[in-house]
Structure formats: structure tokens, C-alpha cells
Amino acid sequence: MIDDIHAARDAALKRLDDADTLDHVTRLQSELLGKKGDLATLKSALGRLATLDDKRVAGQALHEAVTAVEVAATARGEDLRRAEEAERIEAERIDLTEVTSRPGRGHAHLVTQAWERLEDLFVGMGFQIAEGPEVETEWHNFEALNMGANHPARNEFDTLFTDHVPPGGTLGSTVLRTHTSPVQLRAMLAQEPPIYIVAPGRAYRRDTPDATHMPVFHQIEGLVVDEGITMAHLAGTIEAFTKAFFGAGFTTRLRP
Template sequence: MAKIHPHTKKIHPGKRAKRRASYGVGVNLKTLKNRARKEIKKTDNLKELNEVFKKYLGKRGELTRIFRSLEKLPKAKRIRIGKKVNELKNFLGIKFDQKAEVIKEKTQRKLEEKEWIDITAPGQKISPGHLHPLTQVQRKVEEIFQSMGFSVVEGPEIETEWYNFDALNIPKDHPARDLWDTLYLKIQNPKSKIQNLLLRTHTTPVDVRYMEKNNPPLRIIIPGRVFRHEATDASHESNFYQIDGLMVGNNISAANFKAIIQEFFQRFFEKPVEIRMRPGYFPFVEPGFEVDMTCLVCEGKGCSACSQTGWMEMMGAGMVHPNVFKAAGLTPRQYAGGGWQGFAFGMGMDRLAMMKYKINDIRLFYSGDLRFLVQF
């Protein structure tokens, strides 16, 4: 058995453990401080900084565990070491706040550099809008006819059955009504005096409306939208634009019509074009004829737009029927007596645009595809 020197104080095992704990705490605080400071310095963003914060000052952080271990120390040492732990906590708190400010300022500078605008630099050029190709065609058509003495007239898109059919020599039981698949409108009030409204199938009803209020001689064109209940294909649409023309006087003939239309086509297409007139039937004209021109899409070789014929049907026309004059309250010219006579025609502006820009599908005009529209 070992002997104890008389001058050596015997240490109780429990006290020796507490001494080791206090010594360990002191060493841990110094080491922890240096380690935490290095880790804080290495962080580049707030996320990394927050992870380091949790590691040391979080609920399960190292300083929190040290605080809890102080309970086992004597009061004097607990106060002394607790003060050092608090100082370290405050020190690290200040370091964390300073680093957070540095990161925020750095992030803000990067954001400002990214969003920086040189107010002295010239602005980016905005692509200007432009008119739809059909609108451009309509304005060109109006310009040409106005130069030849025609006036531009408009009319309602919702028509009565009288103006759309009856006044144009198409009686209720006439088989010619089957030429158009008409979109009729439902009347909400059955007691209303206005009956049988429809979406106009052509702009020709405006001819009668105009002649009711204006005495000849006259020259007018009526551009506008019309509607047909029919299947669509490369050269037909259920909704399209038409231009109707009317010229009335004492001695107007088909020769006048041919000269005017030939002049119009040459000005519109800006080059000589070949046209042909074929006999045709339209109830509101007599005689009637259809006007074709060489398909400019395929140069007469045949394509889907002209149904492989090489000719594109451009308009229907003829000398105004006497019954149409009568419906408008005018006296038609018959035999050697007095009265009025004239010609009328109707053509699709869509087909004019197809010929001018060599487009083989009418449906492209209504597709809304900017890749197509920006080319005009």
C-alpha cells in the first residue's frame, strides 16, 4: 500500500473530475473560438452562415452544450467560466452579424451590377406594328377605285332577309337561295316587327340601300366582311372580306365594266394580267358573267389555290337586273325608253391578296400566326 506524504493534500476523486471538467471547458472555449472564427470567415452566403450559426449558437450548438455542463461545477467556477462562455457567445454573435452584413452588401452589389442601366446608352429599337395584309389590300383597292371616280360606302353586317335576298330578285321560293348557306339569327322577341335577320352573305345588299337614298348616276364600291356556312379549304372560308361595286347611268354597258376591271387589275398587280369573262348566273344581274384571271401563285401552271386549273376565279358580275332597280325605287332602262342601267360586281379581297402576295392558302390570313403576318 502506498504511503501519502504528510505535506501532500489528499484529493477526493469527485473533485479531481470537476477539475478536469473545468480545465477542459477552458481549453474548449479557446479552441472553439478560433475554430468558429475561421468557419465564419469562410462562409460565402447566408445559407452557409446560418449553418455555422446553428453549429455553435443553435439550440443544440456547442456553446449550448457547454452552458448545460456548467451545472456540474462549483458555484465559483461556474460563475467564472460562465462569464467567459457569455463573452464568447457575445463575440460570436457580433462576428455573425458583421459577416451577415458583409454578405448582404456583396449580394446587393452583384444585384445592382446585374440590373445596372446606362441611362446614356441609346434605347433598344422597338419593332413597329403594321397593317394586316387584308387591310393593306383593302386600302389599295379603295385608292384605285376612288381615283376612277368611285365612292366608298359601308353597310351593316347583320342584314334583313329583304335586302339580302328579296330586293336582289331572289324570291322566297326561288331555288337560287340554295346558292348560299346562310347563317340566320334567332330573334329573342317573337313579337318584334323585325324578322328574319341574318349575317350577310355578300355586300350587294348595300347596292339597294344606297340606290334607295341616292339618285343616279352613281359609282360606288362597298368593302366589308361577309359570312357563309360552308366548309373551308385552301380557297374558301366561312368568314371573308368582299368588295362590291356598282356603276349606274344612262348608257353604262358591259364594255365599260371590262375596261374598268382591266384597268383595276393592272394597277393593283402593277403588271399586265390576263383575264377572261365566262357566262355566269346571278339572280340580281342579267346578263351575268364570271371573271377569272391567270393564277399568279403558280403563273398559270396549276396549284392548290386555283384547283390545278391555272385560273383563279376573281369575281362575279353582270348588268343590274331590272327588278333590282324596281326594288330600290328606280326606273330600269328597257328597250328604247328612258331609265337607268348599270353593272355590278363582287370579288373577294382575300383572293386579291392571295394573287398579289402569291399565297396558296386563304386560311393563313385568319391564323394569327405572326411568322406569316410579319412578312407584310
């Protein structure tokens, strides 16, 4: 019977060693140490042994076998539990030293992209970029450009007036510029010819915002003041700009 006990023990230990999940170990533990297991069957057979010494020796061997299976089941369960925990930790691990790609920074607004591209094109053709204030005096925005006091563009229904009072000015004498033409004026006042500038920028008109209207919009104007300039230079500049900005398949036409 001792050989049967050792064989049952070794078979139980082998099955526990082959278990690869905690659930498997739990099921084996119930099966091997339960009432229907081989060791339980051997225990019920102790009463059929002939002598007390045989029963004592077999009982001691059976107790040791059951203890060995219980210890092995506990140890195997702990090993698998630690392995599963290590696998989970590894899956959740964050390597703070790992080099990653930088997150995307987005893109410039379409208007900004067009603005920058326009500037690059005209600078490439020899123009300078001119800028001016968006809050302008009425003189720079209207009068110096031959827009007298009765000009329709100076009506409050079209123009946004501000509360800013410039030096020497009066209340209501400043506006949000209605075009970028004051930049041309300021350029001519600030420098002598030759002048080759473009003036991109925001302009403002009183308008109700909707899908196609906004009180702020963008313009670009060009100014050339030099000797020997003709309409041919204007036409050539517009043609070169059109092909560079829109593509070689586009052309222009000037009408008198």
C-alpha cells in the same frame, strides 16, 4: 542584411503593384509571405547574425517589411476588387435617358392590306366606298335582289340565320349577309344617280372550316348608275383595276 530586407520588400511591392487580377494578388501573397518566400528566407537567417543588436535591428526591419507587403497586398486586392465591381456595374448599367428606336408594331393582316389597297385604287378612279350592316334582313339580302322564298341560297344549309328581330320583323327574318350586294341596294335607296360605289366587306355562308373553307370570307362589288354607261366602261374599269393591282403584265378578257 538590412539592404537585403529592403531589396526583398521593394521587389515584393513591385510585383504586387504589377498584379492585374485578384487571383494574381492572391497567388503573390502566398508566394511572397509563404515559407519559401524571400522574406521567410531572410527571417531564418537572423540567427546567424553576430550580435543581439544586429538581430534586433534586422528583426524590426523584417517585421516592418512583412507588414508593408501584407498591407500592400490587401490594398492592391481592394483596388482590383473595386475596379472589377465598377466594370460589372457599368456593363449592367441601363441608361434610362438614352434614346432608342421604337419597337416594331407589326403589320396589318394580308386581307386588311389587300382591302385597303383595293379601296385606294377605286377611290383613285373616282368611286366612293360604301358600307352596310353585316346582319341583314331577308328582304335586303334576298327578296329585293330577286331571290324568292324558294331560292336555293335561302336554305338553312347555306345561310346563317340570327335571333335578332328588326323593328316590324319576326324571328328568323335576319341573316348574316351572304354577299355584299345589299350594300348596292341600300346605296340606290339612299341616293339619286349618278352613283359610283364599290362595296368591300365580309360575307358569311354556312361552311365547315378547313384549310380552304371558312364561314366568313371577303367580297368587293362595284355599282355604277349613270347616263351613257356602256359595257366599254365596265371593261375599261376592270382592265385599269387589274393592271394597277396585279401589275402591268396582266390583262383581262370578257367572254359573252
